Amino acid sequence: MGAAEPQASLLVTPRPGTTSPWSTKATDILRNCGLSDVERVERATLYSFSAASPLDAATLTPLLPLLHDRMTQAIVDDAALLFERVDPRHLQTIKVIEQGRDALASANREMGLALADDEIDYLFEAYAHQLQRDPTDVELVMFANVNSEHCRHKIFNASWVVDGQPQDHSLFSMIRNTHAVHPEHTITAYSDNSGVIEGHEAQVFRPDGDGFGYRYSPRSTHIICKVETHNHPTAISPFPGASTGVGGEIRDEGATGRGAHSQAGLCAFYVSHLRLPEMPLPWETQITDHPSRLASPLDIMMEAPIGGAGFGNEFGRPNLLGVFRTFEQVVDQRHRGYHKPVMVAGGAGLIDAEQVEKLTPRSGDAVIQIGGPAMLIGLGGGYASSMDTGSNQAELDFASVQRDNPEMQRRCQELISRCAELGSSNPIRSIHDVGAGGLSNACPELVEDAGAIFDLRAVHNDEPGMSPMEIWSCEAQE
Known part of the structure; x- marks a missing residue:
């Protein structure tokens, strides 16, 4: 008895805009073998599904976390997306001078910076009154990292x-x-x-x-x-x-x-x-x-x-x-x-x-x-x-x-x-x-x-x- 025709399929690839470690190694191997014209090779996995009842997106959604790592992979319709180049995103500024302390509080929530209220106060005083300029997202993220529990052990160093x-x-x-x-x-x-x-x-x-x-x-x-x-x-x-x-x-x-x-x-x-x-x-x-x-x-x-x-x-x-x-x-x-x-x-x-x-x-x-x-x-x-x-x-x-x-x-x-x-x-x-x-x-x-x-x-x-x-x-x- 022949295999049933697939009713739906999912193509799992490395996340578009990235190059996977497998690609880096495979491309190096091909070039070392003399295939110097190969710019890049990637791999993808196609999952095909058949069922007694019709399959739709809602039916397949619970399977998605089991089929791919969403940090490094994506489910795409067209594998050509893997080889498209995108323009780099720009440096961002947080409008503290215009919007005041609320701009820092919003950035803290949206970026998940884990800044405490006194740390937001410190940054507001530094940028609004001392430096008199807007901070960049680079500066806020650096401050959040350096001042984090992971790096400074604030809880471990606290009095108790x-x-x-x-x-x-x-x-x-x-x-x-x-x-x-x-x-x-x-x-x-x-x-x-x-x-x-x-x-x-x-x-x-x-x-x-x-x-x-x-x-x-x-x-x-x-x-x-x-x-x-x-x-x-x-x-x-x-x-x-x-x-x-x-x-x-x-x-x-x-x-x-x-x-x-x-x-x-x-x-x-x-x-x-x-x-x-x-x-x-x-x-x-x-x-x-x-x-x-x-x-x-x-x-x-x-x-x-x-x-x-x-x-x-x-x-x-x-x-x-x-x-x-x-x-x-x-x-x-x-x-x-x-x-x-x-x-x-x-x-x-x-x-x-x-x-x-x-x-x-x-x-x-x-x-x-x-x-x-x-x-x-x-x-x-x-x-x-x-x-x-x-x-x-x-x-x-x-x-x-x-x-x-x-x-x-x-x-x-x-x-x-x-x-x-x-x-x-x-x-x-x-x-x-x-x-x-x-x-x-x-x-x-x-x-x-x-x-x-x-x-x-x-x-x-x-x-x-x-x-x-x-x-x-x-x-x-x-």
């Missing part, structure tokens, strides 16, 4: 009171207190992308500096260690959220000193009760206020550990340790728990002693970005961490989740490692990873003691329609 008794230390100073009391054997703490612990001299297998030979040579080698969280992205989209959490932690280790490399990792997940459909447990009472667009604890634990481990495997760093727990408690008639999960990524690696200290950039130095191209992905990942769970607009929440590219990150690490292995000839003076806030965070931190001029249109960009703010602040450069 327990049973009416003010505490001597903030949560963050309690963490730092261990090092303050016992700084022995610590080379670097709380001042670089990773901590550095005193190691010892060892025989390391490195290039001999002449051709492609390797040999053992004695090097003074220290231990690097890092732990960070990636909670908000994992809550919104568990697999890529955990995957890019691991990727970001690995980048932090690689960007320690003048170049290091990670060797082993860990992941931890703290979520609310799983509520397994086949095995309800007596303490798992029903929650009515779980934000609908946040992934359920069960979905997180089905997808996020695979995302974290998968990035490590594809990058070439194993996860050797994991932690998992669930917790909920009713307090004052409200459910408390890890509805917004805690996703922890950590790791340890090695750094040569002579590469621990970053050098100050000099006049004439080049600022070089390595990694993947800019795309409209991960916009607002820094300041989205400052939002109350579920209070951001759904589209802004989803847009703040990065997408992984472990193969590209592995290439970057190989370059960093080869430079660091040159010892005193290492051409890297200072290095920083591109994480929350994208280039808008990484580049200013890199050149804060020297200053620099950046040409945004020179940034490797696979989405030419992006505005200056989007190029400067997206988090796609894995």
Whole structure:
């Protein structure tokens, strides 16, 4: 019996205006094979559907989230859209001089900047009275990123009171207190992308500096260690959220000193009760206020550990340790728990002693970005961490989740490692990873003691329609 004729079809492609990682690799392969006339090759997936009853758009709509990742893919009618070029969007200004403080409040809501009232007051005073000009969207997004919970740890650094008794230390100073009391054997703490612990001299297998030979040579080698969280992205989209959490932690280790490399990792997940459909447990009472667009604890634990481990495997760093727990408690008639999960990524690696200290950039130095191209992905990942769970607009929440590219990150690490292995000839003076806030965070931190001029249109960009703010602040450069 022959197959039924399809009644409907959906064509899933990379989002028009972008170039997928697959396209980049496939195009390179074809050109290396001598097909120099190939400008670009892309791939798409056509889904065809047949059913006993007629199919229409309303019937297929529930399937859309299952068939494509709306951050990197789109459902289109014409594949030719993939190869159309669009003009770049312009720099935007927020009309503070004309509309007053309300203009900043509106921008805060519409852009999901997570600015508190006192921060809006501060910006209004700065632009309306001191600078006497309108701010640009670039400036507001940079402020929101740098001032976010992710970057400044405002909650961790806040004073707090327990049973009416003010505490001597903030949560963050309690963490730092261990090092303050016992700084022995610590080379670097709380001042670089990773901590550095005193190691010892060892025989390391490195290039001999002449051709492609390797040999053992004695090097003074220290231990690097890092732990960070990636909670908000994992809550919104568990697999890529955990995957890019691991990727970001690995980048932090690689960007320690003048170049290091990670060797082993860990992941931890703290979520609310799983509520397994086949095995309800007596303490798992029903929650009515779980934000609908946040992934359920069960979905997180089905997808996020695979995302974290998968990035490590594809990058070439194993996860050797994991932690998992669930917790909920009713307090004052409200459910408390890890509805917004805690996703922890950590790791340890090695750094040569002579590469621990970053050098100050000099006049004439080049600022070089390595990694993947800019795309409209991960916009607002820094300041989205400052939002109350579920209070951001759904589209802004989803847009703040990065997408992984472990193969590209592995290439970057190989370059960093080869430079660091040159010892005193290492051409890297200072290095920083591109994480929350994208280039808008990484580049200013890199050149804060020297200053620099950046040409945004020179940034490797696979989405030419992006505005200056989007190029400067997206988090796609894995």
